[in-house]
Amino acid sequence: MSGTCIIGLQWGDEAKGKLVDLLTQKHDIVARFLGGANAGHTVVDGDNVYKLHHIPSGILRPEVMNVVTAGVVINPPVILEEIDGLKSRGIPVKNMLLSDRAHIIFPWHFAEDRAMNQSTNDGEDIGTTLRGIGPCYRDKVGRSFAIRLGDLVRPGLKEKIEMIVEVKNRTIQSLMNGGTFEPLDAQKIFEEYSVYADRLKEYVVDSTDYLLNAVDEGKSILFEGAQGALLDVDHGTYPFVTSSNSSGVGAAAGSGVPAKVADTLIGVIKAYSTRVGGGPFQTELFDETGEKIRKRGHEFGTTTGRPRRCGWFDAVAVRYTARLSGADVLSLMMLDVLSTFDELKICVAYDLNGERITHFPSHVDDLRNIKPIYETLPGWEEEITEVRSLEDLPQNARNYLDRISELVGKEIGVVSVGPDRKQTMFTGSLAHFSDVNP
Numbered sequence: 001m002s003g004t005c006i007i008g009l010q011w012g013d014e015a016k017g018k019l020v021d022l023l024t025q026k027h028d029i030v031a032r033f034l035g036g037a038n039a040g041h042t043v044v045d046g047d048n049v050y051k052l053h054h055i056p057s058g059i060l061r062p063e064v065m066n067v068v069t070a071g072v073v074i075n076p077p078v079i080l081e082e083i084d085g086l087k088s089r090g091i092p093v094k095n096m097l098l099s100d101r102a103h104i105i106f107p108w109h110f111a112e113d114r115a116m117n118q119s120t121n122d123g124e125d126i127g128t129t130l131r132g133i134g135p136c137y138r139d140k141v142g143r144s145f146a147i148r149l150g151d152l153v154r155p156g157l158k159e160k161i162e163m164i165v166e167v168k169n170r171t172i173q174s175l176m177n178g179g180t181f182e183p184l185d186a187q188k189i190f191e192e193y194s195v196y197a198d199r200l201k202e203y204v205v206d207s208t209d210y211l212l213n214a215v216d217e218g219k220s221i222l223f224e225g226a227q228g229a230l231l232d233v234d235h236g237t238y239p240f241v242t243s244s245n246s247s248g249v250g251a252a253a254g255s256g257v258p259a260k261v262a263d264t265l266i267g268v269i270k271a272y273s274t275r276v277g278g279g280p281f282q283t284e285l286f287d288e289t290g291e292k293i294r295k296r297g298h299e300f301g302t303t304t305g306r307p308r309r310c311g312w313f314d315a316v317a318v319r320y321t322a323r324l325s326g327a328d329v330l331s332l333m334m335l336d337v338l339s340t341f342d343e344l345k346i347c348v349a350y351d352l353n354g355e356r357i358t359h360f361p362s363h364v365d366d367l368r369n370i371k372p373i374y375e376t377l378p379g380w381e382e383e384i385t386e387v388r389s390l391e392d393l394p395q396n397a398r399n400y401l402d403r404i405s406e407l408v409g410k411e412i413g414v415v416s417v418g419p420d421r422k423q424t425m426f427t428g429s430l431a432h433f434s435d436v437n438p
Ligand code: GDP
Pocket: 008, 012, 013, 014, 015, 016, 017, 018, 039, 040, 041, 042, 043, 044, 296, 297, 302, 333, 334, 335, 336, 337, 416, 417, 418, 419, 420
C-alpha cells in the first residue's frame, strides 16, 4: 500500500483527527494538505486530549513524519503555540516539516476577514472562523501581496511587508464602511514576524520534493484532509464554503503528490449532520431533538467554541461528496450519540419546487429551497460506547448503518462509538487495520 487519504464528507468536524491518529501507525508520513487554523482536529489518548490546528494528527507518534504541505496557510503565532503546547506535554515535535511554499497569514488578513465576512447572497454572514483564511488564500491566488514561508526566512522580508502594508492600510480602511481601523505598523509587524521566522526555520523544507522522494522510496503517506467536502470552494455549498478544495479533489493539488498515490480514500462521516457558520443546511433541526444531539455529541466548535448546528444524516449530500471525493469506503463516527432516540431520520431525497430530486443542487438558491424527504428508522435504547464488535451492536443500530451504506453506495469500514482510540471497530476492506487499536 502506498497511500491513504482521509476526507470529511460533510461540513467538517467529522472526527478526522481521531481516524488519522489511529491510522498513522500504518504509515510513514502524514501530510496535511489544506486549510490552516480554521481547522480543529481532536486526538484523544486516554485522559489526554490534544486539539490540533495546523500540525498533522500523527504528531503524537515519534516514528511518523508530519508534513504541513504547500496547500496549507500558516499562522505563525498559532502554530508556535501548538508546538509549545505539545512540548510542554512531553511531545518533542521533532518529527515535523513545514513547506516553504505554504502561505503566511498576517494581521491584515484578520482585518479583512472581519470586514468582509458577508457573502454576496442576501448579506447572510458566511460565518467564517475569522482566522484570516479566505483573505490569505485570496492573496495567494492574486500573487501581488503574498508572502510564503520561504520568503519569511529569507532576506527582503522588511521591504515586502512595507509595500503590502502601504496598500492594505488603504484598502482595509475603504472596506470599513465608516468604521474605524487602526492602521497597521509595518515595522512592528516585521519585528514580530522575524521572531516567528527565527523559531520556525528549523522546520522549513521543500515539502513537495520531500514527499515525491518518499513516494520513490516506497514510503506510505497518509493524506490528512481538513474541513469537509461540502465546504469545498468549487464543489461545495458556495459561497458558504471555505477558500480551498476540501473535498478529495484537493489532496493532490495541496500536497503536490499525484492523486493515484493514495490507493485508498476513506470518507469520514458523522452518524448525523453538523455545520458551523452560515449557509444552507437542509436537515437542520431547531427543536429539542437537535438540542439533544448537540448535548450528547458535545457539538461545540474545537476552534471557535461556537455551538454547532445539528440535524439528521443527509444521504443525498454524502452520496454526492463520496463520489466527488472518490471515496472507496466510509468511516462512520459518533454512532454512540444516536443512542436513546425513539426514531431516527435519514434524508433520502429532496423536494425542489414540487419535484423529487436525488442530486445535490449546485446553486445556493436551490439549496435554500429544497425540502428534505425523510425515511424513518427505529432507534435503540442502549448506550453503545462499550461495544467493541459490530455483532454486539443493537440490531436497530446495525440496520441504521446498513441503510446509510446502501443509500450512499459505499461500504462502511470503520464504526466509532466514542472519542477514545479503543472505541473504534474496523471491518470489511479496512479490517486489516484492526490491530491499530491500543
Ligand atoms: P475533526 O475536525 O474532523 O478532526 O473533528 P473535531 O475534532 O473537530 O470534532 C470531533 C469531536 O468528536 C472531537 O471532540 C472528538 O474527540 C469527538 N469524537 C470522535 N469520535 C467520536 C465518537 O465516535 N463518539 C463521540 N461521542 N465523540 C467522538
